[in-house]
Amino acid sequence: MGTARVGVLALQGAFAAHAEVLSRLGADVREVRVPADLDKVGALVMPGGESTTMSQLLESSGLFDALGDRLVHGFPVFGTCAGMILLARSVIGGRPDQRSFGAIDISVERNAYGRQVDSFEAELDVAGLNDPFPAVFIRAPRICDLGPAVETLALHEGSPVLVRQGAIIAASFHPELTGDGRLHALFLESL
Amino acid sequence: MFSMTESTQRNTGTFGVKRGLAEMLKGGVIMDVVTAEQARIAEDAGACAVMALERVPADIRKDGGVARMSDPEMIESIQKVVSIPVMAKARIGHFVEAQILEALGVDFIDESEVLTPADEAHHIDKYRFSVPFVCGATNLGEALRRISEGAAMIRSKGEAGTGNVVEAVRHLRSILGDIRKITQADSAELFQWAKNLQAPLPLVQELAETGRFPVPIFCAGGLATPADAALAMQLGAEAVFVGSGIFKSDEPARRAKAIVEATTHFRDPHILAKVSRGLGAPMTGIGMDEIAVKYAERGW
Numbered sequence: 001m002g003t004a005r006v007g008v009l010a011l012q013g014a015f016a017a018h019a020e021v022l023s024r025l026g027a028d029v030r031e032v033r034v035p036a037d038l039d040k041v042g043a044l045v046m047p048g049g050e051s052t053t054m055s056q057l058l059e060s061s062g063l064f065d066a067l068g069d070r071l072v073h074g075f076p077v078f079g080t081c082a083g084m085i086l087l088a089r090s091v092i093g094g095r096p097d098q099r100s101f102g103a104i105d106i107s108v109e110r111n112a113y114g115r116q117v118d119s120f121e122a123e124l125d126v127a128g129l130n131d132p133f134p135a136v137f138i139r140a141p142r143i144c145d146l147g148p149a150v151e152t153l154a155l156h157e158g159s160p161v162l163v164r165q166g167a168i169i170a171a172s173f174h175p176e177l178t179g180d181g182r183l184h185a186l187f188l189e190s191l
Numbered sequence: 192m193f194s195m196t197e198s199t200q201r202n203t204g205t206f207g208v209k210r211g212l213a214e215m216l217k218g219g220v221i222m223d224v225v226t227a228e229q230a231r232i233a234e235d236a237g238a239c240a241v242m243a244l245e246r247v248p249a250d251i252r253k254d255g256g257v258a259r260m261s262d263p264e265m266i267e268s269i270q271k272v273v274s275i276p277v278m279a280k281a282r283i284g285h286f287v288e289a290q291i292l293e294a295l296g297v298d299f300i301d302e303s304e305v306l307t308p309a310d311e312a313h314h315i316d317k318y319r320f321s322v323p324f325v326c327g328a329t330n331l332g333e334a335l336r337r338i339s340e341g342a343a344m345i346r347s348k349g350e351a352g353t354g355n356v357v358e359a360v361r362h363l364r365s366i367l368g369d370i371r372k373i374t375q376a377d378s379a380e381l382f383q384w385a386k387n388l389q390a391p392l393p394l395v396q397e398l399a400e401t402g403r404f405p406v407p408i409f410c411a412g413g414l415a416t417p418a419d420a421a422l423a424m425q426l427g428a429e430a431v432f433v434g435s436g437i438f439k440s441d442e443p444a445r446r447a448k449a450i451v452e453a454t455t456h457f458r459d460p461h462i463l464a465k466v467s468r469g470l471g472a473p474m475t476g477i478g479m480d481e482i483a484v485k486y487a488e489r490g491w
Contacts, residue, residue, distance in 0.1 A: 011455050012218040012239055016429075033456060049215050049239065050275050056237040056448075057455055081215075093274065095234070110274060116298035117321045119208040120201040132198075138211045139276065139298070155197040177211050 004191045007032040007041030011057040013049015013082060017176040021184045035066035043076040043191050045184075046083025048138065048174050051091075051110065054082055055098045064099065071103040076167035078187040084170035085110060085141050092144065104168045105147030106160075112142035124173075126162060127153040129182055135161070135173035143172060204321030209343035212276065212299065212323055213407040216240055216344075216430050220420065220451050221278065221409075223247050223434040229443070230269045230277075236447035240276040240299070242432065243269040248305045248352030249435035249474065252482070258306045260288040263295055270296065278325070283490050284310025286319075293322045299344070300324050304489035305351045305434075312491065317341030327411065329362045329487050331369040332388030335398075338405055339391045345404070347428070348487040349412015352435050354476030356419045358487060359412045360426065366408065367427045374402045412487070415440070415473045417453030417466050424457035441471030 006022055008015045010031035019029045022045065030041050038044070044067070046054075058064040071077065079087040085094070087103045093110040094100075113119070116139055123132035133154070143160045146152070153169075154162035161172045162183070167190065175183040219239025224230040225247060233241050245261045246254065260281050270277050276298035281288035283302055288309075292300050302315050304327050317324040318341040327348035328334035334345045347366065349359030373384055373395065381399055385392040398404065410428035414420055415436035423431050431454055433447075440446045449466040456462035479485075 010218065014214040014217060016217065017214055033459075049217070050219065052234060052275060053219055053237045053239045053451065057451070060452060061456075095274065115296045116208075116212050116276065116323065117293065117296060118203060119212065120203045121205050121207050122198050122200040122202065124198050136207055136211050138208060138215055157199050158197065174211060174214075177207065177214060 004028065004043060004188055005030065005041050006188070007037060007044045009044060009046045009054070009083070011061070011063075012053045013047040014174065014176055015047045018045045018047050018080075018184075021176050021179075021181045022188070025181050025185055025188055027188055032063070033061065035062045038063070038066050038070065043187070044078075045187070046077060046079040046086055047176065048081030048083060051082040051085040052095050052098055054086060055100075058086070059099070068101055071101050074167050076187070076191055077103065077169075078184070079168070079170045080174055080176065081138065081140060081172060084108060084172055087168060087170050089147070104163065104165045104170055105150050106143050106163060106170065107145035108141040108172070109144050110141050111139050112144070113137060113140045115139065122156060124154045124156060124161065126183070128186065133175070133182060134178040134180055135175065136177045137173045140172045206343065209323035210406055213325070213344035216276070216409075217407055218455060219430050220447075220454050221430065221432045222437055222447060223432075224269060225438070227268045227272045229438055230273045232444050233437070233447060234273045234275055236444055237451035238275060238447065239430070240278055241269065241273060242278045242280065242301065242434070244280055247435040247438060248486070249354070249439050250352075251305060252352040252484070260285070260292065260306070263291065266292075266295055266297065280306055281315070282306040283308040284313050284315060286315045289315050289320060289324075293320055297322060302326050302342075304348055304486045308489050314340050314490065325409070327487070327490065328366060330365045330388070332390045333490065334366055334404075334408070335388065335390035335394045338394060342406065344407050344409060346409040346411040346432055348490075349410070349414070350479065350482070351412045351486050353413045353479070353482065354415040354436055354439070354474040355413045355478065356415070356422065357413070357479065359410050359414065359423060362412070362487070363410055363423065363426050363428055370398060370404055373399050415476060417449045417463060420450045420453045421457040421463055424454060430454070435474055439474035446470045446473070
């Protein structure tokens with residue numbers, strides 16, 4: 001799947017790091033900032049960053065509705081950290097006006113692991129990967145509840161941290177920060 | 192059937208997690224706030240982080256005297272009302288102020304020239320902390336010296352509290368221009384670059400080899416309008432700090448939101464035109480020949 005045209009939501013956050021990993025894997029990567037950008041891509045990566053900021057920019061750009069429509073029809077998305085929060089069914093500790101897509105049947109709690117001094121790195125065993133995956137958790141959200149359709153691909157301290165439902169993959173950590181492209185490759189292979 | 196081994200490891204305070212938070216702030220606006228109420232307005236407007244301080248740089252400039260770390264009570268009142276990262280400033284070289292800010296659970300420390308320096312020869316040894324640091328720089332040499340001390344993010348110094356973007360532009364152009372030149376230099380020239388920049392040779396060599404600066408570079412110091420933010424982004428900054436520019440303007444909430452939009456859509460003049468409309472008066476601003484103290488000259 002070397003020539004998949006993949007968008008990276010570039011409203012705010014670590015979009016450049018995702019774009020770099022995807023390009024290295026041979027994907028044709030486009031930054032997505034307005035609804036017209038979505039028409040040019042067949043899949044999307046939603047990066048980490050501040051979910052409150054992204055939620056507002058999704059709204060003002062018109063991307064919230066445009067992306068929401070696609071998600072209903074099985075549009076493939078890989079969401080990390082804030083991206084996972086935006087994909088979730090419900091968000092604990094968000095702002096009252098914060099919207100999420102409800103594209104994956106999980107409930108997440110924002111900043112559940114603490115402040116920045118509690119941010120950490122850990123090696124994870126991931127379903128389908130032979131060797132541990134280096135994960136970086138930055139003021140990470142925790143998945144506190146998940147529905148029967150959601151498959152857990154990795155656990156950390158008893159909590160699911162990498163999950164999949166249909167065409168959606170979501171991670172509470174940052175696979176784009178370590179230079180290890182295996183999870184991005186997993187996403188590209190699923191397209 | 193996949194049998195999952197569950198990880199229980201937690202390595203905190205690594206350079207990876209420090210730099211990681213800087214990555215998460217990219218494409219965003221970090222706003223100076225002096226009260227919990229302003230912090231709420233900033234978060235409502237889409238700030239990706241707030242900088243908690245007692246006086247914005249424009250007032251520090253006006254009041255004179257010694258500017259120090261903020262009262263912990265004030266910082267805590269801001270931490271309570273927002274869910275986005277909270278940053279705070281320590282004086283250059285004042286590692287005890289930094290220890291206090293770390294104990295408060297501040298997410299990022301700005302070792303800042305806007306405060307009165309506490310040490311005229313040494314910056315803080317930032318490797319001794321779990322919390323990440325951002326430092327200002329006017330040129331590439333200064334930026335690399337801060338990296339060698341452990342900074343996880345560099346921002347242009349600009350000239351804080353002036354509402355005048357000219358110095359920020361100068362500093363950004365200097366830093367990013369020299370990075371471009373170094374990536375073209377041959378191995379023998381790198382020794383000369385390290386000498387001229389007064390920067391550690393290994394960092395200069397790494398820069399030449401990878402073609403990229405080791406940590407994110409943000410813009411700060413004098414930004415006052417959505418166009419200023421987009422200018423910084425088009426010049427190559429990866430995010431912006433706006434200090435006095437928001438809460439010293441007529442309509443802080445609208446201006447804050449407009450600057451957030453401009454930072455995201457920095458390459459789209461039509462969106463920039465739309466968000467720049469009817470924002471009320473920006474902060475007045477001052478020319479470089481009118482100021483008594485250049486904050487950018489603080490730090491070494």
